[in-house]
Amino acid sequence: MLIIEHLLKVLWKLWSIFQLYFFKTPRSKQPIPLSVNYHLTRACNYQCKFCFHTNITNDRLPLDEAKRGMHLLKQAGTKKINFSGGEPFLIENGRYVGELTRYAKEECQMATSIVSNGSLITEKWFETYSKYLDILAISCDSFDDECNRQAGRTNGRRNHSQISHVRRVRHLCEQYNIIFKVNSVIHALNYQENMVDAIEQLKPIRWKVFQCLLIDGENMGGANKRDARDLIITNEQFTDFCQRHQHLTCFVPESNLAMRNSYLILDQNMRFLDCTKGRKDPSPSILDVGIEAALDRSGFDENMFFERGGQYQWTRDTADVNDW
Numbered sequence: 001m002l003i004i005e006h007l008l009k010v011l012w013k014l015w016s017i018f019q020l021y022f023f024k025t026p027r028s029k030q031p032i033p034l035s036v037n038y039h040l041t042r043a044c045n046y047q048c049k050f051c052f053h054t055n056i057t058n059d060r061l062p063l064d065e066a067k068r069g070m071h072l073l074k075q076a077g078t079k080k081i082n083f084s085g086g087e088p089f090l091i092e093n094g095r096y097v098g099e100l101t102r103y104a105k106e107e108c109q110m111a112t113s114i115v116s117n118g119s120l121i122t123e124k125w126f127e128t129y130s131k132y133l134d135i136l137a138i139s140c141d142s143f144d145d146e147c148n149r150q151a152g153r154t155n156g157r158r159n160h161s162q163i164s165h166v167r168r169v170r171h172l173c174e175q176y177n178i179i180f181k182v183n184s185v186i187h188a189l190n191y192q193e194n195m196v197d198a199i200e201q202l203k204p205i206r207w208k209v210f211q212c213l214l215i216d217g218e219n220m221g222g223a224n225k226r227d228a229r230d231l232i233i234t235n236e237q238f239t240d241f242c243q244r245h246q247h248l249t250c251f252v253p254e255s256n257l258a259m260r261n262s263y264l265i266l267d268q269n270m271r272f273l274d275c276t277k278g279r280k281d282p283s284p285s286i287l288d289v290g291i292e293a294a295l296d297r298s299g300f301d302e303n304m305f306f307e308r309g310g311q312y313q314w315t316r317d318t319a320d321v322n323d324w
Contacts, residue, residue: 030292031302032077035310038266040066040097041086046117047152050185050228052215052280053086059268060091067103069270069287070110076291080111080314082135086268089120098129105132111314115139115183118165119155123172130176134315137181137208140166142190143198151189151231163198170202179316180204187212187231191241199248206312207250210259211238216279254308262304274299 043058044051061069070081081104088097097114104110113135140162142148148162166182173180182204184195199207212231214220221227235255242253265273271282276299283289283297305311 030295031300033073033264033291033295033300034078035080035082035305035314036073036078036264036266037082037084038066038070038270039084039086039268040088040100041091041268043090044085044087044117045090045119045155046087047154047156048185049152049226050187050212050219050231051152051226052213052218052228053084053267054218054225057268060096061268061270063096063099065287066100066270067107069266069285070100070104070108072286072291074108074110078108078110080113081108082113082115084115087117087120088114089116089125094120094122094125094129098125098132101129101132111135113137113314116169117153117162118169119160119162121165121169121172126172126176126178130178133178135179135181135205136169136173137183137206138166138169139183139185141184141187142193143195144190144193147189147193151187166202170204177316181206181208183208183210185210185212186233186238186241187228188233189231191233191237193241194244196245196248199245199250204250206252207245207248209242209245209251209253211235211253211255213256213259214278215275218280252309258304258308261299261301262308262310264298264300264305272298272300 039053041058041060042053073081083097083100088094091097101112101114104112111134112132114133115137116139118138139153141151141153143163145161145163148154153162154160170180180202182199182202184207186209212228212233214228214232218224219226219228221229238255245251261276266286267273267282270285270287272294273280273282274297283294286294
């Protein structure tokens with residue numbers, strides 16, 4: 001059985017390389033992968049109904065292979081890497097993402113960022129790895145626990161409070177001088193909520209607000225693991241939410257259009273994911289064909305990346321981030 005699985009993986013790699021070199025679309029200009037989002041696992045302890053990187057597999061690369069991929073990114077010009085999931089802290093109690101953060105900072109001289117739901121982050125992790133981390137973004141879509149539960153942003157326990165985890169991690173970021181961000185998905189259950197007071201109390205450097213997005217093969221119901229169709233809001237509803245919060249200096253809205261093509265996303269096998277057709281079409285792995293060849297299959301819109309403000313202060317340097 002193991003031999004068959006290994007043979008299938010080899011055949012898939014060969015087919016991917018064949019497609020790349022015989023069917024690729026030529027680029028007039030090769031973008032530099034300045035900022036890359038590495039979804040290092042699909043595993044998660046939450047069940048968010050709108051999630052568009054669902055738990056299809058629990059695969060992850062061996063640590064050495066992941067580091068090799070990061071070295072390739074460095075050589076291609078990557079300045080910032082964002083580790084995401086799934087839930088990054090679910091693997092080895094956070095040691096896996098911690099060691100990758102250490103490698104990115106020490107060996108690759110990259111700015112480092114992690115996106116997490118915050119529920120599994122401990123102070124012990126901060127004690128070990130915070131010196132290698134620039135930015136920690138915590139996902140929280142509502143400041144009403146019941147709303148979060150209805151949307152699936154919960155571990156299923158009756159007394160679980162996503163909001164308490166956000167506040168706890170905010171305190172740790174302040175204590176260890178880490179740039180603190182909040183990410184929120186705006187959907188049918190929360191688009192009428194006024195979050196001004198809660199955000200002003202948390203004082204994130206950036207509050208990324210995403211319009212709930214459908215991705216075929218991920219969250220569109222039917223054979224998909226998730227069904228977010230009932231959570232989709234109109235552009236007008238998203239605009240209404242934005243207008244209530246746009247006066248906040250940390251507010252960074254991203255519509256479906258801005259979000260779909262302006263991120264360089266690597267999956268758990270270090271394949272770029274092209275979302276331009278409303279689904280995630282994987283490139284060959286950068287470990288097999290290199291960065292330049294894989295980028296040709298990424299669907300990345302470099303202009304939209306800059307237009308949405310994708311490049312900003314990525315490192316904490318020597319500044320006290322709590323004074324920003």
